[in-house]
Amino acid sequence: MKNKVVVINLLNRDVDTKQLNRLSLLSRKILELLSLRNKRLEIYLISSQKMRFLNRKFRKKDKSTSILSFPHNPELPPVPFSRFKPLGEIYLSPRAFKQDISYLLVHGILHLLGYVHGQEMEQKEQQLMQDLKKKAIINLKFKN
Numbered sequence: 001m002k003n004k005v006v007v008i009n010l011l012n013r014d015v016d017t018k019q020l021n022r023l024s025l026l027s028r029k030i031l032e033l034l035s036l037r038n039k040r041l042e043i044y045l046i047s048s049q050k051m052r053f054l055n056r057k058f059r060k061k062d063k064s065t066s067i068l069s070f071p072h073n074p075e076l077p078p079v080p081f082s083r084f085k086p087l088g089e090i091y092l093s094p095r096a097f098k099q100d101i102s103y104l105l106v107h108g109i110l111h112l113l114g115y116v117h118g119q120e121m122e123q124k125e126q127q128l129m130q131d132l133k134k135k136a137i138i139n140l141k142f143k144n
Contacts (some may be wrong), residue, residue, distance in 0.1 A: 003031040004084045010046045011094070020142045026102060026132075030109050031087075033131050040084035041109070044091045051093040066096040069108035088112040102132055 005027040007020045027041055046054075052064040059068075062122045072086035079086065090108045092101075115121040 002101055003028055003036060003124040005041045005125075006044065007043045010044055010050070012047065013043060021119065023101070027090075027109070029135065030106055030128060031052070031127055031131065034109070036087070038076075038084055040079070041087045041112075042089045044089060046091050046093060048093050050097065051091060054091060056102070064093055064095070066099055067092055067104045067108050069111040071079065071114070079116045103129060106132075 001125065005024040007023050009015045023043060027043060030040055031041065048064040051068065052062065054068055055065050056062045058070070068091045069088060070091075071088040076086075087109075090105070090112070091105070095105050105127070106125050110121055110124055110128075115124065
C-alpha cells in the first residue's frame with residue numbers, strides 16, 4: 001500500500017493546486033525511497049508569524065524558520081477507519097519556497113523518523129537527494 005500525504009494551506013492567500021500536488025508527490029517519493037508504507041504525512045503551509053510562534057513555543061527560538069517537523073504522538077488516538085499510520089506533521093513557511101524544497105522535505109521527514117543533526121543524517125540526506133535526482137523528481141519547480 002502507498003502512503004498518504006495531505007497538504008493543507010493555512011496561508012492567507014491561495015496557492016496553486018498544481019503546487020500543492022507537487023509538494024504531495026515529492027513527499028510521497030521521499031517516503032517511497034525510505035521504503036515506508038501505509039504512512040500518513042500532513043504538511044501545513046503557514047505564515048512566517050505562525051512559524052515564529054511555533055518555533056518559540058516548541059524550540060524556544062524567537063524567530064521564524066523555513067520548516068518545522070513534529071513526529072506523531074503515539075499517545076494520541078488513531079484516525080478512525082484509516083489504514084494509514086500517522087508519521088507526523090511538517091510545517092512550511094513562505095520562505096521555504098525560496099530554498100531547495102526537496103532538501104527541506106528530506107530533512108523534515110528524516111527528523112520525523114528520529115534522525116538528529118549529525119553525520120548519519122547528513123549521509124542519509126545526500127543519499128536521498130541523489131536518488132531523487134536519478135528519478136528526476138528533484139527538479140519540481142515551485143512559484144513564490
